[in-house]
Amino acid sequence: xxxxxxxxxxxxxxxxxxxxxxxxxxxxxxxxxxxxxxxxxxxxxxxxxxxxxxxxxxxxxxxxxxxxxxxxxxxxxxxxxxxxxxxxxxxxxxxxxxxxxxxxxxxxxxxxxxxxxxxxxxxxxxxxxxxxxxxxxxxxxxxxxxxxxxxxxxxxxxxxxxxxxxxxxxxxxxxxxxxxxxxxxxxxxxxxxxxxxxxxxxxxxxxxxxxxxxxxxxxxxxxxxxxxxxxxxxxxxxxxxxxxxxxxxxxxxxxxxxxxxxxxxxxxxxxxxxxxxxxxxxxxxxxxxxxxxxxxxxx
Amino acid sequence: xxxxxxxxxxxxxxxxxxxxxxxxxxxxxxxxxxxxxxxxxxxxxxxxxxxxxxxxxxxxxxxxxxxxxxxxxxxxxxxxxxxxxxxxxxxxxxxxxxxxxxxxxxxxxxxxxxxxxxxxxxxxxxxxxxxxxxxxxxxxxxxxxxxxxxxxxxxxxxxxxxxxxxxxxxxxxxxxxxxxxxxxxxxxxxxxxxxxxxxxxxxxxxxxxxxxxxxxxxxxxxxxxxxxxxxxxxxxxxxxxxxxxxxxxxxxxxxxxxxxxxxxxxxxxxxxxxxxxxxxxxxxxxxxxxxxxxxxxxxxxxxxxxxxxxxxxxxxxxxxxxxxxxxxxxxxxxxxxxxxxxxxxxxxxxxxxxxxxxxxxxx
Numbered sequence: 001x002x003x004x005x006x007x008x009x010x011x012x013x014x015x016x017x018x019x020x021x022x023x024x025x026x027x028x029x030x031x032x033x034x035x036x037x038x039x040x041x042x043x044x045x046x047x048x049x050x051x052x053x054x055x056x057x058x059x060x061x062x063x064x065x066x067x068x069x070x071x072x073x074x075x076x077x078x079x080x081x082x083x084x085x086x087x088x089x090x091x092x093x094x095x096x097x098x099x100x101x102x103x104x105x106x107x108x109x110x111x112x113x114x115x116x117x118x119x120x121x122x123x124x125x126x127x128x129x130x131x132x133x134x135x136x137x138x139x140x141x142x143x144x145x146x147x148x149x150x151x152x153x154x155x156x157x158x159x160x161x162x163x164x165x166x167x168x169x170x171x172x173x174x175x176x177x178x179x180x181x182x183x184x185x186x187x188x189x190x191x192x193x194x195x196x197x198x199x200x201x202x203x204x205x206x207x208x209x210x211x212x213x214x215x216x217x218x219x220x221x222x223x224x225x226x227x228x229x230x231x232x233x234x235x236x237x238x239x240x241x242x243x244x245x246x247x248x249x250x251x252x253x254x255x256x257x258x259x260x261x262x263x264x265x266x267x268x269x270x271x272x273x274x275x276x277x278x279x280x281x282x283x284x285x286x287x288x289x290x291x292x293x294x295x296x297x298x299x
Numbered sequence: 300x301x302x303x304x305x306x307x308x309x310x311x312x313x314x315x316x317x318x319x320x321x322x323x324x325x326x327x328x329x330x331x332x333x334x335x336x337x338x339x340x341x342x343x344x345x346x347x348x349x350x351x352x353x354x355x356x357x358x359x360x361x362x363x364x365x366x367x368x369x370x371x372x373x374x375x376x377x378x379x380x381x382x383x384x385x386x387x388x389x390x391x392x393x394x395x396x397x398x399x400x401x402x403x404x405x406x407x408x409x410x411x412x413x414x415x416x417x418x419x420x421x422x423x424x425x426x427x428x429x430x431x432x433x434x435x436x437x438x439x440x441x442x443x444x445x446x447x448x449x450x451x452x453x454x455x456x457x458x459x460x461x462x463x464x465x466x467x468x469x470x471x472x473x474x475x476x477x478x479x480x481x482x483x484x485x486x487x488x489x490x491x492x493x494x495x496x497x498x499x500x501x502x503x504x505x506x507x508x509x510x511x512x513x514x515x516x517x518x519x520x521x522x523x524x525x526x527x528x529x530x531x532x533x534x535x536x537x538x539x540x541x542x543x544x545x546x547x548x549x550x551x552x553x554x555x556x557x558x559x560x561x562x563x564x565x566x567x568x569x570x571x572x573x574x575x576x577x578x579x580x581x582x583x584x585x586x587x588x589x590x591x592x593x594x595x596x597x598x599x600x601x602x603x604x605x606x607x608x609x610x611x612x613x614x615x616x617x618x619x620x621x622x623x624x625x626x627x628x629x630x631x632x633x634x635x636x637x638x639x640x641x642x643x644x645x646x647x648x649x650x651x652x653x654x655x656x657x658x659x660x661x662x
Contacts, residue, residue, distance in 0.1 A: 196391040198378040199356055200405040201456065207379075210404075214395045 037267035045261035055268035074252070078272070081249040084163060085231035088170040089224045092178040095171065096223070097216075100179065100186040115183075118176050126173065130240045133169055134160060137241070161243035169237040174230065178223040185219025225284065229277050249273055304460055304492045305332040305355060309364035312350055312516075324350040326516035327364065332460070332494060337486050339495045339503040342513035343539070348496045351513070352462050355494065357381050369459050384453040385462040389469065390445045392437035398424070398448050399433030405456035423451040426485065443474045450482075454489060461486075463495045467502065479506050500540045504528065512536050528581075530654055537579050537656065542624050545656075546578040555655070559619035564595040565653040577656040580648055582612070585625035587634050588647035596647045599623050604639060611635055613644060 040052035054064035059078075063070040103114045121129060136142045137160040144156040159165060189212065197207040235250030242248065249269065256266030312325040324347045332338050340348040353359040355366060357378035366373045373381050384405065392401050400407075402420045411419070424430055427447040437445055446466060453461055463482075467475045483506050486493045497503055503510045504524040511521040512535075520532045531537035534545055548557035555563045555578045563578045588596045599615030606629065613625040625646050627635065638644045 190391070192387055192389060192391040193393055195358060195378070196385070196387060196393070197404070198358075199383075199385045200408060200452065201379050202404070202408045203377075203379050206408060211393060 033267045033270060036264050037271050039264050041262045041264045045263070047264055052264065055264045056272070058265060059268065059272060074269070077247055077249060077252055080163075081232055082276075084166055084170070084248065085228050087167050088174060088231045089178070089227050091167060091171045092174055092227055093182070093220060093223065095175060096179040096182045097186075097220070100183040100219075103183065104187040104189075118179055122176065126236065127240070129172075130169060130237060133165075133172070133241060137165055137168075160241060163242075165241040166238050166248070169241040170231050170234060173234075173237060174227045177230075178227050181222035181226070182216070182219045185216045185222075189215055221284065225281070228280070232277065233273055302333055303331040304334045304336075304369055305330070305494070306367040307331075307351075307354075307364065308367070310351070310354055310361055310366065311363040312347075312354065312359060312361055323347075323516045325354065325361070325364075328516070328518060330511065330518060330521070332492050333508075335486075335490050335492060337483065337493045337495065337506060337508045339497060339507040339510045340513055341497055341500060341503040341510050341539075343498060346513040347516040348498075348513050349464060350516075352385075352464055352494065352496050355460070356383050356385050356462050382459040383462060384456065384458040384460075385464060386446075386449050386453045386466045388465045390437075390449040390466075392445055392448055392452070394437055396437075397433060398429070398435045398437065398440070401437065401448055402433075402451045402455055404452060409456060419455055420451075423455045424448075426454075426488070427451045428481075442470055443478070446470065446478065450485070454485075454491075457489075457491070459491060461489075461491055461493050463493060465496055465498070468497075468499070475502070476505075482506060504540070512539060514539075531579065531656065533656060534577055534579075537577075537654075542582050542626075544580045544582065544623050546580075546621070548576065548578070550574060550576050550655070553650070557619075557621070559617075559621060561597070561617055561619055561621060562595075563597075563653060564650040565655055566651045574657070579654040579656060580652070582624045582626040583610075584648050584652045585613075585623075585627070585646040586648070587627060587638070588645040592645070592647050594647040594649055596645050597623065598643065598645050599625075601638060601642045601644055604635070613638075613646075615644060 036047060037055055038051055038053060040048040040050050041055075042048050052064070054062065057063045058070065059074045061070045103111055106114065134141070138144070139156040139158075139160075141159070143159060144153075147153045148156065193211055193215065194207055197211045198204075202210065233250045233253070235248065235254045238248040238251050239254075242251075253266050253269045253273070256262045256269060260266075307328055307330040310325050310328045310330075311323075313321045313323050315321050326347075328347075328351065330351075340351060342348045350359055354361055355368075357373070357376060357380075361374060364374075368382060393404070396404070399417075399420050402423055403416045406416045406419060420433060421430070424432060427450050429444060429447050429451065432440075432444070432448075437448065440448065446469075449466070467478050470478060479502060482493070482495075495503075495506065504527075507524055509521060510524050510527050512519045512527065514535055520527055520536045522530075527536060528540055531540065537543045537545060546555060546557050546561060546563050548555045548561075548563070553565060555565060555576060557563070563580070565578060585597075588594070597617060599613075599617055601613055601615040603612075603614040605612040605614070608629065610626045610629050613623075613627060615623050615625070617623060623646070625644070629635075
């Protein structure tokens with residue numbers, strides 16, 4: 001057997017299981033969902049096998065006049081979800097970025113301990129942790145009780161079932177996802193470059209904007225993407241901390257599938273979410289590869 | 300008008316060790332660097348030379364003492380407000396900027412207009428032999444080219460003083476020697492003082508106007524390269540700079556008697572007091588004695604004869620067992636043939652070339 005063929009066989013053996021798994025359990029369902037999104041909803045759930053583009057029409061504005069009207073509420077939910085996911089990313093970044101610098105400066109031993117602490121929440125159930133937030137934030141919860149007893153407020157504050165509560169909960173859930181990539185690039189930062197900048201006359205603030213931020217940007221962008229994507233489709237946090245008042249994309253999709261039993265419309269919503277994410281990723285890949293190509297051209 | 304650009308007065312610094320002790324990096328150092336001078340800080344690792352450099356650039360805060368640059372007290376000024384720039388050991392070029400942007404950084408920070416910046420960048424890059432390379436990225440350059448960019452970046456804002464922290468240590472030998480000469484030329488063209496840190500004594504001797512030999516946080520000797528080589532003040536300096544044969548003993552008139560009975564002749568100077576002293580004979584001051592040699596001689600048993608191109612290096616021992624190194628020009632092959640056969644050599648030396656280090660001068 002020639003070396004080239006042997007290499008190819010090796011590659012096939014190594015990549016075989018993961019390719020098979022993804023094909024059966026990821027691409028398969030995705031294809032089913034894509035087909036479903038273009039079918040008509042059945043009267044009592046299920047699907048009618050007729051081509052029906054109006055699922056997307058309900059969202060984008062060309063609804064089937066026989067059954068449904070175009071309702072801008074879906075676009076509103078979409079925009080609000082994007083807004084809440086973006087704010088989650090921003091808040092998580094504000095929490096993680098300075099912390100990454102602190103932890104990167106610790107000794108090896110303390111570093112590992114801190115990283116362990118950050119992954120610790122994974123060892124407990126997400127639902128349990130979120131219900132603890134309910135106990136903390138509700139009208140008779142920890143925060144309100146404390147503020148009331150100290151006399152700082154006369155009436156309990158509306159903390160839970162707000163956008164703020166959802167963002168708080170999502171930041172709490174997604175901090176490890178933001179922290180790891182940010183920490184990765186902060187730890188790799190070469191501090192002699194910072195020194196060189198100071199030496200050349202740039203003060204601390206300018207050095208941050210011109211040297212530290214650009215050099216840690218890959219970690220920030222990476223963290224932003226892997227927090228934004230699950231935050232956009234998340235339905236657990238809004239369901240628990242948002243109550244019935246705040247509807248997000250994740251809840252909407254869940255509702256269509258499980259409560260309304262309108263699978264085609266749920267699929268259409270899911271496809272919309274996915275296309276937005278793909279678009280974002282494409283932009284990122286395009287921008288970062290063009291930067292690489294620039295460097296290659298100058299070679 | 301002051302003639303020194305930098306003045307250190309009693310500069311002191313100690314670092315805490317992880318074990319709870321402390322290490323003295325700078326032990327009340329007084330130092331004056333002259334205008335337009337190429338001064339080298341030379342010493343083994345841990346001698347305090349890098350700490351001294353960082354104290355001048357502002358990255359190390361002194362425990363005591365003062366630093367004046369051009370007459371102004373800089374002791375409490377942060378690095379970015381000192382008229383000093385540094386060429387770092389690993390170049391420290393900004394990887395996300397082009398060569399042009401790297402070079403222009405100090406000007407950009409100082410608020411120089413763009414057109415003027417471009418002009419000065421072109422001039423600085425030309426000066427270091429990288430004309431037209433503005434658009435490249437640092438990682439596309441060779442080590443030597445990166446070194447030149449670092450240099451251009453550090454000189455573009457015309458600092459009053461340029462600090463160089465072992466800038467040539469990562470380059471290969473040929474390139475290093477070429478850069479040594481270029482640096483020296485550049486310093487003359489710019490007319491600013493350079494403080495150069497190195498642990499390579501050859502480099503220090505080649506480039507410097509003056510060399511400060513550091514050890515244990517103190518300046519052992521500060522003088523011209525020739526004075527340091529020919530007249531080291533103590534045996535640390537003598538052994539650190541160049542190879543040396545040191546003979547400890549007592550002075551008795553125009554000779555020095557070692558404990559093991561070897562006799563070293565020297566030219567008796569009026570100042571030469573009697574007492575304990577060390578005689579220094581550089582390896583190249585030995586030559587092979589001829590018949591009826593008029594100069595004093597030393598008989599050695601040879602352990603190794605090494606051909607290094609322009610010279611032969613002889614490694615031997617005296618009859619008392621003291622190690623001796625001699626360097627014989629390779630032009631006289633016939634003589635070498637003799638000693639290769641006999642494995643014995645009679646080494647002669649000129650008493651005038653023997654340098655005496657007095658015990659009281661020992662650190």
